[in-house]
Amino acid sequence: MYVLGIETSCDETSAAVIKDGTQLLSNIVASQDELHEPYGGVVPELASRCHIEKIESIVDLSLEKASISLEDINGIAVTSGPGLVGSLVVGLSYAKALSYAKKIPFYGVNHLEAHLHAIFLEKKIEYPFIGLLVSGGHTSLYDIRGVGNYTLLGSTVDDACGEAFDKVAKILGLGYPGGRKIDEIAKKGNAKAILFPRPRLKEDDLNFSFSGLKTAVLNYCQKLGKSLSEVERNDIAASFQETVVETLLQKSLKALEKMQYPKLVIAGGVAANSRLRAAFQHMSKEKNIELFIPSLKLCTDNAAMVGALGYHYLVAGQKAPFSLNAYATTSSSQASF
Ligand SMILES: Nc1ncnc2c1ncn2[C@@H]1O[C@H](COP(=O)(O)OP(=O)(O)OP(=O)(O)O)[C@@H](O)[C@H]1O
Ligand SMILES: [Mg+2]
Structure with missing residues (x-):
């Protein structure tokens, strides 16, 4: 067909x-x-x-x-x-x-x-699995049991993580669309340079929040009170990106634990992020989780x-x-x- x-x-x-x-x-x-x-x-x-x-x-x-x-x-x-x-x-x-x-x-x-379901063009996967959707307009975790059979486990209470990437890129003067640009410059930065707040990590639920993190980046830049040097910009991008990835990782682990599933599929534009891909690969090996992320396109x-x-x-x-x-x-x- x-x-x-x-x-x-x-x-x-x-x-x-x-x-x-x-x-x-x-x-x-x-x-x-x-x-x-x-x-x-x-x-x-x-x-x-x-x-x-x-x-x-x-x-x-x-x-x-x-x-x-x-x-x-x-x-x-x-x-x-x-x-x-x-x-x-x-x-x-x-x-x-x-x-x-x-x-x-x-x-x-x-x-x-x-x-x-983009991943099914590249891999054969048996249901059920946990689906983490990270895109420009959404950040959600799903229990996925088949085509048309989904339960929402948690989602963002404010901004989507892709939106946070785009807004932080704007704050850093990187232009639009910003996610890919943050990914690029973060490779040259120190991810431990700034400790931004980790939104909702202490909460037991599977919801996310990225609006406070975006404001924390804005406040940090305003406190510096001058135009950013390349090193500062790279460090802010890397530290922000690390915070987002860490949050997505911890919440995904919670969802996998809650449902007792050994499989995770990540989808949406932010799944193209190189740090996210590396961090989740590392976690999957460590925790023995089968991980599926589509190719960038x-x-x-x-x-x-x-x-x-x-x-x-x-x-x-x-x-x-x-x-x-x-x-x-x-x-x-x-x-x-
Ligand atoms: N390498 C990257 N690192 C981080 N974010 C990225 C990267 N590449 C793309 N993005 C982000 O992905 C988002 C676009 O993804 P996508 O096309 O799935 O979103 P959308 O279709 O606009 O939203 P939705 O699917 O929720 O309706 C943008 O916010 C963009 O900044
Ligand atoms: Mg989309």
Whole structure:
């Protein structure tokens, strides 16, 4: 079965072709980073206009790269939420139009559920496992027992960790998007130089908090009261990053212990962070935990994960009605996730 995946939830226009749920035939991702950089963050109106300009050529390119035509496609999986509604409707409307014109069933995929299933394009994993989602808009731990069978164990009570990376990058004058830049300069810094508060680590629950940490970085920089030297900037980035990674690590261990599962999957853009990857690898060896993190291209937004997850719903005969709407947050949606 060939599935065309379409993803336009934020500032990446992406299309992919997946064969039989796991074989990646193409995965085209057009980033809008340059467009939003001057504003220091995603401008929703610009994002949706850019998706409109690119969607047709990106879908065409994904089919071309996969060496198949639309006639060969058996199902379309498209992100219907959560995300920026103005961006989501571009992909969703395009999927509906293709579905109507070519009589191909389509299915609306939850973006977070897709992130957590990206790993299945690279690895075969038996359920159940703990899923740690670390992205630009979310930081959550899930008990994952199958497709569509999830229990939320904990999540951030304020900022997402990706958001904290982006905001701290802004404080340090690194520009947008900041996560990757912090990762880069932190390699030259001393992670023990500054002891920032470890948010919610003492709390027994599985929730996170990153807003206080971001404020602590801001206060630290303001106290220095001058423009930062390269060494100071690198040390702040490294110390901040270490605090985030340590928090994610401790809470993940708590979740693994609570559920008595020996498997952990990490997903979302922050899973691309090199320090996070190294720290979790180390922990997995020490604690005998099976660890799964997708390759870098499958951590940030992409349509491959949408197609791979959508396959399971489409193959089960599920299809969305043309009345399906985009939704901004999971709680405001009809989604089961
Ligand atoms: N190497 C890295 N280190 C730290 N953070 C990173 C790295 N690469 C990307 N990020 C962060 O990942 C985030 C983007 O991830 P992703 O594309 O999954 O988020 P999103 O789609 O905007 O949010 P969501 O999936 O919650 O809707 C950004 O906050 C970015 O700074
Ligand atoms: Mg995402």
